Amino acid sequence: MKGIILIFLLLTLDFAATGQVEKLIVPSDLKQQTIVTEPITLRKGYLRAGIALSYFALDKYFNSASKKEYYSLSSWHTDFSYQISLRYGITDKFEVDCSIPLKNESTRALYMVSWPGLNSNISLSSNLKGKGLSDCELTLKYQLVPEKEDKISLTVWQWLTFPTGQKNYTNIKSFTDFNLPVGDGAFSTGTELTARRIKYPYSYSFWASYAINFQGSKLISQDDLSETKFKDGNYLMMGANFNIHLNEWIALANELNYKYNQKGIIKYTVNVIKDPAWAFSYQPGLYFQIRRFRVAEAVQVPIMGKNDSADPLYVMQVFYTF
Amino acid sequence: MKNKIPFLIMMLILSSLPVISQKSSEPRDEFTLLTMPYNQRPLSLYKGQLEVNAGYKFAVRSRTYDSNGDLILLKDEGTASVYHYYLLELKYGITDFLELTAETYYSKHGIRSVTTEYYSLSDNITVNTLSTIKGMGDLLLYGTLRLPIDFKWVDFGIRGGMYLPTADNKTSQPTNTVTNITAANTFTVNYQFNEKNGYGVPVYLLSSDLKFTFSKISLETDFTFKDPVKEGQNIRWDQSLTANKTFTYSNNSYQYLLSRSFEINAALHFQATGWFNIKLSSDFMKSSGGWTEYYGSKYKNPETNLFVLEPGCEIQVSPALTIYEVTGFPLAGKNMDGPFYLFITASINMFPFFK
Numbered sequence: 069m070k071g072i073i074l075i076f077l078l079l080t081l082d083f084a085a086t087g088q089v090e091k092l093i094v095p096s097d098l099k100q101q102t103i104v105t106e107p108i109t110l111r112k113g114y115l116r117a118g119i120a121l122s123y124f125a126l127d128k129y130f131n132s133a134s135k136k137e138y139y140s141l142s143s144w145h146t147d148f149s150y151q152i153s154l155r156y157g158i159t160d161k162f163e164v165d166c167s168i169p170l171k172n173e174s175t176r177a178l179y180m181v182s183w184p185g186l187n188s189n190i191s192l193s194s195n196l197k198g199k200g201l202s203d204c205e206l207t208l209k210y211q212l213v214p215e216k217e218d219k220i221s222l223t224v225w226q227w228l229t230f231p232t233g234q235k236n237y238t239n240i241k242s243f244t245d246f247n248l249p250v251g252d253g254a255f256s257t258g259t260e261l262t263a264r265r266i267k268y269p270y271s272y273s274f275w276a277s278y279a280i281n282f283q284g285s286k287l288i289s290q291d292d293l294s295e296t297k298f299k300d301g302n303y304l305m306m307g308a309n310f311n312i313h314l315n316e317w318i319a320l321a322n323e324l325n326y327k328y329n330q331k332g333i334i335k336y337t338v339n340v341i342k343d344p345a346w347a348f349s350y351q352p353g354l355y356f357q358i359r360r361f362r363v364a365e366a367v368q369v370p371i372m373g374k375n376d377s378a379d380p381l382y383v384m385q386v387f388y389t390f
Numbered sequence: 391m392k393n394k395i396p397f398l399i400m401m402l403i404l405s406s407l408p409v410i411s412q413k414s415s416e417p418r419d420e421f422t423l424l425t426m427p428y429n430q431r432p433l434s435l436y437k438g439q440l441e442v443n444a445g446y447k448f449a450v451r452s453r454t455y456d457s458n459g460d461l462i463l464l465k466d467e468g469t470a471s472v473y474h475y476y477l478l479e480l481k482y483g484i485t486d487f488l489e490l491t492a493e494t495y496y497s498k499h500g501i502r503s504v505t506t507e508y509y510s511l512s513d514n515i516t517v518n519t520l521s522t523i524k525g526m527g528d529l530l531l532y533g534t535l536r537l538p539i540d541f542k543w544v545d546f547g548i549r550g551g552m553y554l555p556t557a558d559n560k561t562s563q564p565t566n567t568v569t570n571i572t573a574a575n576t577f578t579v580n581y582q583f584n585e586k587n588g589y590g591v592p593v594y595l596l597s598s599d600l601k602f603t604f605s606k607i608s609l610e611t612d613f614t615f616k617d618p619v620k621e622g623q624n625i626r627w628d629q630s631l632t633a634n635k636t637f638t639y640s641n642n643s644y645q646y647l648l649s650r651s652f653e654i655n656a657a658l659h660f661q662a663t664g665w666f667n668i669k670l671s672s673d674f675m676k677s678s679g680g681w682t683e684y685y686g687s688k689y690k691n692p693e694t695n696l697f698v699l700e701p702g703c704e705i706q707v708s709p710a711l712t713i714y715e716v717t718g719f720p721l722a723g724k725n726m727d728g729p730f731y732l733f734i735t736a737s738i739n740m741f742p743f744f745k
Contacts (some may be wrong), residue, residue, distance in 0.1 A: 125450060127472040127500065138500040140580050142468035142517035144452075177468040178580045180506040191504075195466070355715070367448075371618070380448070382732075 091355065100389075102319045102357040104271045104311045107215045108264055110157030110389075118362070118387030120151040130373035132343065134251055143177040147293035149202070153387075161211040169202040171233065171250040190195075218267060225260035225277070234356045237290040246290050254284025254300065269313035276306040276334030281332075301330035302346065321353040321366065329376075347373035354384075362387040420741050424709040429661040431542035432714065434534045435483030438741050445477035445714075445735035451501070452730065455723035457692060461556040470510045473499040473729060489534040491551070492567050495527040497587055513575040525586040531557040532595055543604065549597035557588025564627050583627070589648060590622035608659040610728075616646040618680070642685075648689045649680035657700075665706035673698045696723035702733075712737040 098111060120254060126145040130139050152168040180193045206228050213222035233251020240246040258279030265272060281300040288296050307325030314320050325348075332342035352365030368381040423436050433440055452470040454462050464470040479493040503519035526712040532551020561599040597614040625641045632638060657671030680691040702716035714735040720728030 125470070125472055131491050137523065138502070138520050140502065140505075140520055142505040142518075144465045144468045144470040144501050146465075176465050176470075178466070178504050180504050181470075181509065182506055183509045318705075318707050327562070335670060382448070 072268070093223060100357060100359055102317065103321060103355045103362075104269060104313050104319050105266065106303070107160075107200065107211075108221060108273075109161060109163035110155055110211045110264065110267075111209055112157050112160050114157045115390040116153075116155040116387050117390070118153050118385055120153065120161050120383055120385040121148070121234045122384075123148050123317075123382045124377075126377065126379060128378040130347070130370070131373055132379050134374045136378045139262075141177070142179065143175060145173070145175040147171070147173040149173070160287060161214055163209040165205075165207040167205045168208075169233075171198060171200060171202040171206070171234065173198045173248060173250070175248065175363035176387040184358065185355065192244060196240055196248050197242075198250045200249045202232060203229050203252055204232045205229045213263070214268070220263055220265045223262045223264070225258075225262065226385075227258050227260075229256045231255060235284070235286040236295070238288050240290055240384070250284070252281075252284070252299070252300065253286035255282045256280060256300075260305075268313065272308070272310045274306075274308045277304070279303050279305075280383065297335040299333050299335075302328060303329045317357045319355045321351075321355060321364075323351040323353075325351065343375050344374070345375035347376040360389045398617050399411060399552050402531050403736050405639070409742045411678075416427075421709055423741070425664070425706060427661050427664050427706070428659055428667040428704055428715055429606055430541070430602045431484070431547045433536045433547040433601055434489035435481055437483050437486045437676045438743050439481075439483040440742050441481040442480075442738045443477065443479040443481070443532040443735050445475075445479075445733060447473070447475035447477070447731050447733040449473035449475065449718075449729035449731035451499075451727050453720065454727045455696070455725065458723065459724045467504055467568040469502045469504060471499060471501050473485075473497065475733075477735065480724065481562060486662045487536050489536075491530075491532050491534065493532075494531040494556070495584075495587075496525065497527065499525040511698065514573075515575070516570070516578040517581065518578065519581040521585060523585045523645040525559075525588070526557045527587045528553040528593075530595065531599075532556075534599075537715075538597075539545060541600060541603075547599045549595070549599065551595045551596065551612075552619075553589055553593040553737075555590055555592060557586065559588030559624065559626055560716045560739075561585050561627065563639050563641075564629055565638070566629055568631070571635060579631070581629075590624060591648065592619040593617065593648065606661040607670070608661070611654070611656040612661065614653040614655075615650070616652070621645050621647045645681040645683045645688075647676040647680045647691075647693070651675060651677035667704040669700075669702050669704070671702070675702060683720065692725040694723070694725040697721050698728075709738055714737065718726045 071361060082249040089150030098106075101361055113343065126139060126149050128136055128138050149172050150170045152170070153165065154167075155163060155165045157163050175194070175196045175250050179196050180189060182189045185283055208226050209223055210256040211221055211223050213220070214223040215386055229252075231253050231323060232250050233249070234250050235251045238247045256279055260277035262273055262275040262276055280302050283297060283299040284376035286299065287294075287295045305327045307323055311319050311321045327347050327349075331344045334340040335341065347370050349368050349370045351368040356363040361387070364383075364385040364387075366383045368383070370376065370378045370380070404508060416743035418526065423439065450470065451473055452465040453462065454464055456462055475495060475497040477495050479490045479491065479495070481575050482490055483489050485700045489744070499522070501521045501523070505516065505518050507514070507516045519571050530551060530553050531547050534547050537544055551562070553680070564584060566581045566632060567580045567582070569578045569580060577694045594617050595614065599612040601610040603606060623643055627639055627641045629639050653673065653675040655671060655673045657669050659667055659669040661667050674695070674697045676695040677691075678693045680693060681688040683689075696704070699719045699721055700716050702714065705713045705715075707713055714733075716733040718729070718731040718733070
């Protein structure tokens, strides 16, 4: 009888392996949370470093009548830039970010001039490049209403952009041979408020921001002899996003945003006004959370606008949380 | 007790043997079929499987190949452009060996020409030229028939169908404008020609597909042939600039015969894990034959070819959702644009009538 009981016990030994276990949350798990599940600011002591690659080409724009049009001149401008980003959680509610953009843009153009009567043609071409450190940005984020399970949180962002990029045209050899500026040439600062709620497997948020551009001076055109004072228009942005887990480690992000640029001014002898502009865009993105790595790809598609670019912006990002 | 020890050992072994020795027959439940990795998947859908594919291709037309096969960098001429292509595809498995597909697309693309300024003693006219190609493409309907065997390591299929001329391919009237009028003979002419997608005639499609799988590595190759059923007709617009700087238009119809084309594709796949497959494929297409009428005379269409390298991957996000990503790098060609492109497709799979 004892033998039979022993046999029975041995046969049922493997039940222990399939029994219930308690899910333990350890710090390394927290570093693997996705854009849906992680708090809006990094936890205390966490460092996230990453690089973002962005690409866009000037092909279409929204004109002053809000109609989408192709650029008609034979000119091709591309911007293939990188941005190094560092985020650090000072406390569980307070985060500091630093972004260092490295710009890589080029404008190529060809222009033919023809004198049919003289049976003569000449062509003018240019290949202008702008490479180097652009304007760096420092951002502070603080959770005014901290994130709690199933509750709405409120976070304030404050950022300051430093004019660290070369603001003027350089290496000017002729009107078709010079280097493009890679910086805006003025300080700017802005504030954003974000309300967010996590309801697994979703998270959604609403945000609004206002940015002030300060006055600066630079060469407005490559043939200017001296710098001219200018002030770009302040801008308002607002948006909403909705993120959803497609599986445990892939999330689909959706964002709708609106940007309104107030008029800017160039202080020549007679002031030149830069017209206000606005754009309404949709930005879908896929976020892959592979342990502590986060790989993301997103595209921002302008849907409507006025006096603004109508070209999509492609972004690919890779982050690692230490 | 001694007699019971062998019995005990035998019982323990027997309890685990059925698990490790006997392979049960292939499960046919919905989950298993929907999550079947590429290296174990046949060339057609399973019976009752419905697949909906929605794709977006972003292409940068920054290079083209001339009639000698020489590369011309369009970005150096300022005439590079962006191409947006949206795909919609619907597939259904009638049986495990027969699949039906319907496919169409929408695309938009604007091609600029070199800006030219014309001078004479009295005139100074700048000319910009833009050709837009925009609209729905034709509807492609085809069937796929594969070998009536369970796929283990080799599969073969044939495909046959037709592009139906559902798209309105008649060229629209140009929308030319005159701007920057600073004097009677000093202004800018902006030519804008508005073309549409679609072949305008039915086009046959015949294709064959072969797939080998060796463990995690698969090789797939296919050959596709397209040929127009008949000659087509379209319209060509002429324009005249009037004294008050507006345009008048007239049009003439012309006939054409599309070139026939073939395409060979070979792809090497590696199934890294059950949900992730990476591939490197090469695609070669060539077209020849056909003609286009210009003012009463028929001119032979130029022969074209293009060779493209396409690295890509397939990510199984969930049983119902798979994402495909492909990047295209043109390597050689003749009389063809060679755009660099990114193509992302979301594929939804289900068994709507599965019991």
